[in-house]
Amino acid sequence: MNKCCIFLLVLLPLTLFAQGLQNTIPGDPEIDDGTGYSDGFGMSGVIGALTMDGETYSQLRLRPEIGFGKFGFGLDIDLLFDSDGNLIKENWEDWQDYIDKIFYIRYGTREDPFYAKVGSFSSYVLGHGLIFDHYSNVLRYPSEKNVGAYVGINTFFSGIGFEVFTHNIYKNEIIAARLHGNPLYYTKLPYLENLKIGFNMGIDRNQYDKYPDSDKDGVPDVYDAFPDDIDYCLDNDLDGIPDQVDFDINGNGIIDHPSVNPWVAENLPDINEIYPNTEFDMDVYPDSVTIYKHRQDIKVFSVDYNIPLIENAIFNLDHYGEYAKIDKYGSGIIFPGFSSKFSIFHAKLEFCYFADQFIPGYFDRLYDEQRSEVRIDRIGSRYVYSLETKEQFLKSSSASMGWFAYLSADILKFGTIKIAYQDMYGSHMNTGKSLWASVSANSLDVIRLKEAGISYSQTHTRYIDFLHPRNSNAALSGNVVYSLSSNADIIGTYSEIYTDTNRDGKVQAPTEVISSMSFGVEFRF
Numbered sequence: 001m002n003k004c005c006i007f008l009l010v011l012l013p014l015t016l017f018a019q020g021l022q023n024t025i026p027g028d029p030e031i032d033d034g035t036g037y038s039d040g041f042g043m044s045g046v047i048g049a050l051t052m053d054g055e056t057y058s059q060l061r062l063r064p065e066i067g068f069g070k071f072g073f074g075l076d077i078d079l080l081f082d083s084d085g086n087l088i089k090e091n092w093e094d095w096q097d098y099i100d101k102i103f104y105i106r107y108g109t110r111e112d113p114f115y116a117k118v119g120s121f122s123s124y125v126l127g128h129g130l131i132f133d134h135y136s137n138v139l140r141y142p143s144e145k146n147v148g149a150y151v152g153i154n155t156f157f158s159g160i161g162f163e164v165f166t167h168n169i170y171k172n173e174i175i176a177a178r179l180h181g182n183p184l185y186y187t188k189l190p191y192l193e194n195l196k197i198g199f200n201m202g203i204d205r206n207q208y209d210k211y212p213d214s215d216k217d218g219v220p221d222v223y224d225a226f227p228d229d230i231d232y233c234l235d236n237d238l239d240g241i242p243d244q245v246d247f248d249i250n251g252n253g254i255i256d257h258p259s260v261n262p263w264v265a266e267n268l269p270d271i272n273e274i275y276p277n278t279e280f281d282m283d284v285y286p287d288s289v290t291i292y293k294h295r296q297d298i299k300v301f302s303v304d305y306n307i308p309l310i311e312n313a314i315f316n317l318d319h320y321g322e323y324a325k326i327d328k329y330g331s332g333i334i335f336p337g338f339s340s341k342f343s344i345f346h347a348k349l350e351f352c353y354f355a356d357q358f359i360p361g362y363f364d365r366l367y368d369e370q371r372s373e374v375r376i377d378r379i380g381s382r383y384v385y386s387l388e389t390k391e392q393f394l395k396s397s398s399a400s401m402g403w404f405a406y407l408s409a410d411i412l413k414f415g416t417i418k419i420a421y422q423d424m425y426g427s428h429m430n431t432g433k434s435l436w437a438s439v440s441a442n443s444l445d446v447i448r449l450k451e452a453g454i455s456y457s458q459t460h461t462r463y464i465d466f467l468h469p470r471n472s473n474a475a476l477s478g479n480v481v482y483s484l485s486s487n488a489d490i491i492g493t494y495s496e497i498y499t500d501t502n503r504d505g506k507v508q509a510p511t512e513v514i515s516s517m518s519f520g521v522e523f524r525f
């Protein structure tokens with residue numbers, strides 16, 4: 001590809017598919033994720049530019065899809081080129097890279113006797129959301145790709161069935177299972193004959209695995225100065241010499257005193273006596289890292305039920321509830337819960353009680369980012385690097401009770417408005433407030449605008465902070481689709497996730513803002 005072509009690609013305005021942060025909020029129906037029925041062959045693609053980790057690449061993405069009845073298959077072939085026109089080959093080097101090109105392989109839907117899917121999941125829900133609440137395994141897509149899977153069975157005997165799920169078929173670390181049925185179906189009792197009960201389980205087998213550890217020394221690469229050397233991990237002065245074998249750890253040009261530098265003490269034990277008039281550095285404060293040699297898992301279990309109360313063409317009303325328990329921690333309950341559909345509106349109202357050390361929707365759409373985060377603590381003049389897991393926040397979560405409400409309105413051809421709010425109260429509660437909002441428009445009558453949307457949330461926080469919308473509990477995403485023709489669109493998306501790495505209560509750009517942006521033209525034929 002010559003430089004002229006690259007220049008044209010970079011100039012294409014707007015962006016690509018933003019799969020990691022769909023405009024989903026708690027209370028939303030689960031997104032289909034490509035598991036519906038479609039027949040024939042189709043091809044879509046994007047030509048444009050993509051920004052990842054501060055670098056901009058030219059991009060050609062192709063998505064061929066084929067479907068026959070319940071069976072469907074789609075690929076996601078992504079070609080990235082650097083500023084010199086060279087193909088980025090790191091995603092084409094081993095057999096797993098080729099498996100990662102699978103966008104989905106599916107058979108049937110979750111209502112069929114047998115169904116299965118392999119690929120991406122932008123919104124996975126289990127039960128009524130006390131365990132998995134719109135979990136996404138494509139949060140950092142396409143910089144990080146997970147090929148997940150689920151398989152399930154629904155029988156005709158009292159509706160008994162099961163489902164198993166994994167976020168990544170190689171690692172199988174974030175996994176789920178569900179057993180469900182209609183135990184009173186054959187009784188023909190009013191209402192109770194339609195009672196559905198489910199038993200659910202969610203596990204993260206290794207919360208530290210968000211960060212790779214290339215040399216398997218227990219020090220994550222994210223703060224390992226020598227990620228390919230099992231013997232070393234620290235380099236305080238960034239001179240390329242490991243602190244463990246450096247006679248001048250802080251790089252000020254003065255030999256460290258044996259009393260403050262173990263390497264000098266071991267290899268030059270008498271240097272201060274041999275050279276009594278030599279100046280030695282006493283102000284040495286070596287950094288330290290926390291080593292994670294063992295896995296740390298987290299398990300959540302729940303039981304849920306659902307009873308349809310009114311079902312007709314005009315108005316539907318369901319009653320439901322769910323009880324969940326986090327292993328070794330607290331529990332939570334939804335009761336009563338009501339869901340209704342009327343005209344253009346879909347609403348939910350739940351009363352919730354959460355005991356000490358419990359967080360609802362533990363595996364939510366931001367979980368892949370929040371399962372563990374880097375923590376940097378400054379003690380005097382030295383830094384201590386460690387990981388802080390989402391599990392650690394359970395210890396400070398106090399008992400609370402309150403309401404969750406959800407309302408969406410599908411305004412015919414114009415778009416959708418969604419809002420959800422959770423308001424919890426407790427004597428020592430500090431994480432009970434959550435707000436989600438999403439607005440989307442999809443009218444071709446407005447300057448050929450096909451779709452535009454924005455979604456924002458603050459979750460599990462002490463109070464909704466409108467003065468500082470960028471905070472560690474918040475997330476933002478947006479997208480724009482402009483129609484060029486019947487088979488071509490200009491697409492733009494942008495997303496931000498925030499992390500307070502240094503724990504100063506503020507999110508500083510760009511180091512603590514994880515943004516994703518790309519732009520291009522999508523075509524279909």
